[in-house]
Amino acid sequence: MTDVTKSNPLFAEPRHVEGLEDCYFYHTIELPGLGVQKGHWDLRGRFEDYIGGIDVRGKSIFDVGAATGFLSFEAERLGAARVVSFDMSDVRQQKFIPFPGKLYREDNESWLYYHAITMNKWKNAYWLSHRLLNSRVKAYYGDVYDLPAALGQFDVVIAGAILEHLSDPVSALISLARLTRERMVLITPLIQTEEKLARFEPSADRPADDYTWWTYSVGLYREVLAILGFEIEKISYANYYHEFAARMEERPTVIAVRTAELAAATDNNQPAD
Numbered sequence: 321m322t323d324v325t326k327s328n329p330l331f332a333e334p335r336h337v338e339g340l341e342d343c344y345f346y347h348t349i350e351l352p353g354l355g356v357q358k359g360h361w362d363l364r365g366r367f368e369d370y371i372g373g374i375d376v377r378g379k380s381i382f383d384v385g386a387a388t389g390f391l392s393f394e395a396e397r398l399g400a401a402r403v404v405s406f407d408m409s410d411v412r413q414q415k416f417i418p419f420p421g422k423l424y425r426e427d428n429e430s431w432l433y434y435h436a437i438t439m440n441k442w443k444n445a446y447w448l449s450h451r452l453l454n455s456r457v458k459a460y461y462g463d464v465y466d467l468p469a470a471l472g473q474f475d476v477v478i479a480g481a482i483l484e485h486l487s488d489p490v491s492a493l494i495s496l497a498r499l500t501r502e503r504m505v506l507i508t509p510l511i512q513t514e515e516k517l518a519r520f521e522p523s524a525d526r527p528a529d530d531y532t533w534w535t536y537s538v539g540l541y542r543e544v545l546a547i548l549g550f551e552i553e554k555i556s557y558a559n560y561y562h563e564f565a566a567r568m569e570e571r572p573t574v575i576a577v578r579t580a581e582l583a584a585a586t587d588n589n590q591p592a593d
Contacts, residue, residue, distance in 0.1 A: 330460055330468070330470060330471065331404075331458045331459060331460055332458075332459040332460065332461050334447055334450060334451070335443065335444065335447040336447075336451070337444045337445075337447045337448040337451070338448075339448075340354065340357070340448070342440075342441055342444045343357075343388075343441055343444045343445035343448055344388075344438060344441035344442050344444075344445055345357045345358065345359035345388045345442075345445045346359045346360050346361070346387035346388045346390075346442060346445075347359045347360070347361055347362070347363055347387065347388055347389075347390035347391075348361065348362035348363070348364060348390075348563060349364075349388065349389075349390050349393075349449055350364070351448070351449060351452045351453070352452050352453070353452065354452065357445075358563050359388065359390075359563060360562065360563055360564055361481075361560060361561070361562060361563060362560070362561040362563050363390060363391075363394075363560055366558070366560055367391065367394040367395075367398070368398075369556070369558040369573075370391070370480065370507060370558070370560070370571075370573065371391075371476075371478055371505045371507075371573065372505055372554065372556045372573040372574075372575045373556065374476060374503065374505065374575065376395045376398050376399060376400040376476065377398065377399035377400070378399065378400070378401050379400050379401060379475040379476050379502075380400070380401055380402040380403075380472075380473070380474045380475045380476070380501075381395045381400045381402070381403045381404070381474060381475070381476050381477075381478065382403075382404050382406060382471070382474040382476070382477045382478065382496075382499060382500075383395065383403065383404070383405045383406060383478050383480070384406050384464065384477060384478060384479040384480070384482055384496060385406070385407060385464075385479065385480065385481070385482035386405035386406060386407050386446065386459070387407065387442055387446070388442055388445040388446045388449060389405055389445075389446040389449050389450065389455075389457070390449075391478060391480055392404075392405040392455075392457045393449060393450075393453055393455055393457065395478075396455055396456065396457050402474075403457040403458070404457070404458050404459070404460055404471065404474070405446070405457055405458070405459045405460070406459075406460050406461075406462070406464070406467070407442075407443070407446075407459070407461055408439070408461065408462070408463070408464065409461035409462050409463065410463075411432055411435045411436045411439050412432060413463055413464070414435070414485075415486075415487040415533075416530045416531055417522040417529075417530040417531070417533070419522075419524075419527035419530055420527075421527065422527065422530060424530070446459065464482075464486070464492050464495060464496075465488070465491050465492055465495050466495060467495045467496070467498065467499055469498065469499075471499060472499070473499060473500070473501040474499055474500060474501060475501050475502045475503070476500075476502060476503050476504075476505060477496050477499060477500045477503070477504045477505070478504075478505045478507075479492075479496060479504065479505065479506050479507065479508070480505075480507045481507055481508065481571070482508075483506060483508045483534075483536075484508050484509055484521070484532050484533065484534060484535060485531055485532055485533065486533060486534075487533050489533075489534055489536065490544055493544055493545070493548060494548065497548040497549065497550065500550075500578060501578065502577065502578055503553070503575060503576060503577050503578070504545075504550060504574075504575075504576040505573060505574070505575055505576075506541070506573070506574040506576065507571055507572070507573050507574075508535075508536075508571075508572065508574070509535045509571070509572065510535070510536070510537065510538055510541070510555070510572045510574070511535055511536065511537035511538070511540075512537075512538060513537045513538065513539060514537070514538060514539035514542070515537055515539050515540075516537060516539045516540040516543050517536070517537040517539065517540055518534050518535070518536050518537070518540055519534065519535045519536075519537075520533070520534060521533060521534060521535055538552075538555065541574060541576075545576045549578055549579055550576040550577060550578050550579065551576065551577060551579055552574060552575070552576055553575045553576065553577040554575050555572055555573065555574050555575070556572070556573045556575075557570055557571070557572050557573075558570070558571065558573070559571075
């Protein structure tokens with residue numbers, strides 16, 4: 321199946337997914353006729369906390385790393401005017417830590433094959449949810465480091481638990497900033513200091529943790545965001561239920577607002593159809 325629509329090649333063609341056997345859920349979600357489907361994280365009833373209390377009504381929303389789409393569908397349900405989900409188009413875009421003995425390092429082509437199967441199941445879960453929820457959200461598959469201007473400007477860009485899993489978070493922020501009219505919402509771990517620090521998270525004695533690269537300090541985010549024309553409006557903290565670990569875990573939410581003088585000068589690009 322092609323991943324583009326005939327009307328606009330930017331957006332993915334909806335997949336018709338009938339059942340759960342070919343799906344894998346990242347977020348827990350309740351689906352009409354199928355009930356609760358458990359994923360890694362259960363954010364039900366916590367959307368507003370997760371995005372720092374921003375009111376999405378009437379806003380355009382770009383959901384970065386949407387996975388199975390919970391945040392996109394919640395934004396739509398709560399009255400967002402336009403929602404676009406984003407995820408990677410090619411599993412080669414995702415970089416893991418190359419620990420010895422890992423398939424990712426020892427036989428990358430085999431790893432790409434199996435990882436593509438998993439990512440395809442994530443997308444199936446998204447499109448099954450999309451159909452059962454009668455959603456009008458659009459999906460764009462591409463490269464987080466090279467998001468096209470043709471997507472238009474979004475009032476709010478949400479990056480939920482993605483930056484720490486990228487080998488180059490700064491380049492991703494540069495790409496996201498180009499599409500942000502008002503606010504970026506970054507849900508990501510933080511080092512609590514105003515010093516400009518980046519902590520490399522992988523450790524040779526923890527090869528199972530091969531998917532988290534960096535934790536940045538508050539000061540580093542503040543500096544990078546300032547360079548991009550944003551300032552931190554607030555940082556909030558809340559606990560969320562991690563289904564797989566069966567425990568509550570704290571996650572910070574950073575709200576970055578475009579500075580007034582740059583907001584006034586931002587080109588008001590028309591959204592893609």
